[in-house]
Amino acid sequence: MTDRELDEVLKRRRIPEPSAEEWEEFPRSVTREIRRREGVSSTRAADVAGTSSWWSRPIIAIAGVAMITVVCALLLGNRQTSANATGGLAEAEKYYREIAPLFPQQVRAIVFEKQETRLVLAERADVPTSAPIYLKICGAGECRRFVTFSGQQVRVNGHDLDVLTDAKGGVIVAGPDLVWRSEQRGGRLGEYRIEAERLEARL
Amino acid sequence: MVAFEDERGRIAQSQVGDHEAFESLIKEHQRMIYSVCYRMTGSMAEAEDLAQETFIAAFSNLKGFRAESRFSSWLYRIAMNQCLNWRRGAARRENLHKQWSEQPQAHETGETGVSQQIQEALMKLNPKQRAAMVLTTYDGLNHAEAAKVLGCSETTVSWRLFAARAKLKRLLKDLKPGGKK
Numbered sequence: 001m002t003d004r005e006l007d008e009v010l011k012r013r014r015i016p017e018p019s020a021e022e023w024e025e026f027p028r029s030v031t032r033e034i035r036r037r038e039g040v041s042s043t044r045a046a047d048v049a050g051t052s053s054w055w056s057r058p059i060i061a062i063a064g065v066a067m068i069t070v071v072c073a074l075l076l077g078n079r080q081t082s083a084n085a086t087g088g089l090a091e092a093e094k095y096y097r098e099i100a101p102l103f104p105q106q107v108r109a110i111v112f113e114k115q116e117t118r119l120v121l122a123e124r125a126d127v128p129t130s131a132p133i134y135l136k137i138c139g140a141g142e143c144r145r146f147v148t149f150s151g152q153q154v155r156v157n158g159h160d161l162d163v164l165t166d167a168k169g170g171v172i173v174a175g176p177d178l179v180w181r182s183e184q185r186g187g188r189l190g191e192y193r194i195e196a197e198r199l200e201a202r203l
Numbered sequence: 204m205v206a207f208e209d210e211r212g213r214i215a216q217s218q219v220g221d222h223e224a225f226e227s228l229i230k231e232h233q234r235m236i237y238s239v240c241y242r243m244t245g246s247m248a249e250a251e252d253l254a255q256e257t258f259i260a261a262f263s264n265l266k267g268f269r270a271e272s273r274f275s276s277w278l279y280r281i282a283m284n285q286c287l288n289w290r291r292g293a294a295r296r297e298n299l300h301k302q303w304s305e306q307p308q309a310h311e312t313g314e315t316g317v318s319q320q321i322q323e324a325l326m327k328l329n330p331k332q333r334a335a336m337v338l339t340t341y342d343g344l345n346h347a348e349a350a351k352v353l354g355c356s357e358t359t360v361s362w363r364l365f366a367a368r369a370k371l372k373r374l375l376k377d378l379k380p381g382g383k384k
Contacts, residue, residue, distance in 0.1 A: 005379075010321060010341070011341070013317070013321040016247055017234075017237075017335070018224050027226035027227070027230050031222040031225060033260050034225075035222070037259070071234070
C-alpha cells in the first residue's frame with residue numbers, strides 16, 4: 001500500500017456527530033461549566049427567556065413562560081403594594097416559601113421591582129442548593145429587592161453584581177471594581193446602598 | 204475582513220468575561236474541535252468532554268491570546284494538547300467496542316465496520332504519532348505547521364509520520380482505497 005492509498009483509506013472514516021440539539025446546547029453547557037468552576041453562576045435574563053435555546057424548544061419555552069406567568073399572577077394577586085423594610089423582608093420570605101417548592105433547584109432569583117415581581121429560573125434544575133439571601137439594593141433613585149443565592153448574579157441598572165456568602169455566614173456583593181460585605185451594614189458599593197440578610201434563620 | 208473584525212470583537216468581549224460572546228465563538232469552532240478530539244480518542248463521549256475542556260481552557264487563558272495568531276489555530280493547539288494529555292482509564296479501553304455500538308450506524312452503506320477498523324488502527328498508534336496523522340492527513344497541515352502545533356521539530360513530525368504510516372499499512376492491509384474492502 002502506498003502513502004497515497006493509505007490516505008484514501010484513512011479518509012473513509014466517518015465521524016459520528018452529536019445531534020443538532022446537542023450542538024445547540026454545547027456552547028451553553030461550556031459556559032455553565034465555566035461559571036460552576038468559577039463558583040459564580042449568572043442570572044442573565046437570557047437564561048430565562050429570549051435566547052435561542054428557548055426558542056429552539058418552543059414547547060418548553062411556552063410551558064415555562066406560562067408556568068412562570070401563572071405563578072407570578074397568583075402571587076401578585078396577594079401582593080401588598082409598596083413595602084417598608086420589614087414588610088419587604090416578610091414579603092420576600094412569603095414569595096420564596098411559595099415559589100421554591102414549585103421549581104426545585106431552578107430558582108436563580110426572585111426580583112421585586114417597583115411595578116412587578118419577576119422570577120428568574122435556570123433552564124435546568126442545576127442551581128446549587130444554598131441558603132436564600134434577601135438583598136435590597138438602592139441606587140439611581142430606586143430600590144430593587146431580590147431573593148437569591150450565593151453564586152448568583154443580580155442585575156441592577158445594567159450592572160451585574162455577584163452575590164456570595166462567606167464562611168461566617170456574611171453576605172458579599174461584588175461589582176466590577178468594588179466589594180461590599182454585610183458586616184459594613186448601611187455601607188455602599190459605589191453608587192449603590194445595600195442591605196442583605198440570610199433568610200434561612202427566619203424561614 | 205468584516206468577519207475577522209467581528210471575531211476580534213467577540214474575542215475582546217470574551218476577554219473581559221462576556222459569556223455570550225464566548226458562546227458565539229464556541230458555536231463557530233465547536234465542530235472543528237470536536238472532530239479533532241474524536242479523531243484522537245475514537246469516542247463520542249470523550250470527544251465531547253475534551254472539546255468542553257478545550258473551550259474552558261481557552262476561556263481561562265483568553266487574556267494570553269495574541270491578536271497576531273489566528274483564533275482557530277490557537278484553539279486547535281489547545282485541543283491537541285488536551286488530547287495528548289488525555290489518559291484513558293482501563294474501563295474506557297474495555298468499553299471501546301460498546302461505545303462504538305452506541306454510535307450512529309450506517310448498515311446500508313456498510314461503512315461503519317470500515318470506520319471502526321480505521322479508528323481502531325489509529326487508536327493502536329502512540330498518541331503523538333496519532334496526533335501527527337490527524338494533523339497532516341485529516342486536517343491538511345504541512346509538517347512545519349504540525350510541528351508548531353505539537354511543539355516539536357519538523358524532523359520529529361516526519362519520523363512520527365513514517366512510523367505511524369508503517370504501522371497503519373500493516374493494520375489496514377485488508378482495506379482497499381476507493382471504497383471496497
